[in-house]
Amino acid sequence: MAKLISFDIDGTLETGDPPGRITMDLVRQARDLGYIIGSCSDRTVGMQKRMWETHGITVAFTVLKHCLDQVRAAHDAEHYVHIGDTNIDKYYAELHGFTYFFPDESIDHLWQAE
Template sequence: MAILISFDIDGTLEVGDPPGGVTMDMVRQAQGLGCLIGSCSDRTVSEQRRIWRDHGIEVEFTVLKHRLKEVKERFPADEYYHVGDTEIDRRASLQAGFNFLPVEDAVVRLLNGLAPQ
């Protein structure tokens, strides 16, 4: 079963501004479990790519928040999640047909190897 996870950066990832609760090791863990990983942020695509590159993580996609729906069109998966920390993240994910996962819940799921809740 293919799972795609899109991460917001600021307030979500530990490298964001402000830092969030999702560590880069958690992202690596999800990737190691076979998840398709990428980011959807208000940061420019080049900034997003730099962050991933600087942390040695190869991602499938980097998009601006209003283009999240295009990710779903490009990458077939059984489940789609967007991890974020704001109401804007929640709205963007639902409009794109993704399940929204608040950062606090994502941390718990990632720590438990993405076990169903």
């Protein structure tokens, strides 16, 4: 069963405001490693979709920050991860059964092939 990574945008992705540590290339690598990927942000769903389209990345989900439960309901995965830069990211991730990571070196292992 696949693993799933949810990315916050602002403060987390390089396209965010402020820009975060995670580049679009890293996102593509995650996809290529077989992760189910998508975004979970305070940006409107429409803005999230357009951001991914702009970078030519197809994602499995785009949800609001407090709606990770929808991701869990829609996608079977053996492990759910959310990466975001605020305590609110942590709160909603843990509320909905995701493992939470701050976008720092603590996430590097996710990109290492098992």
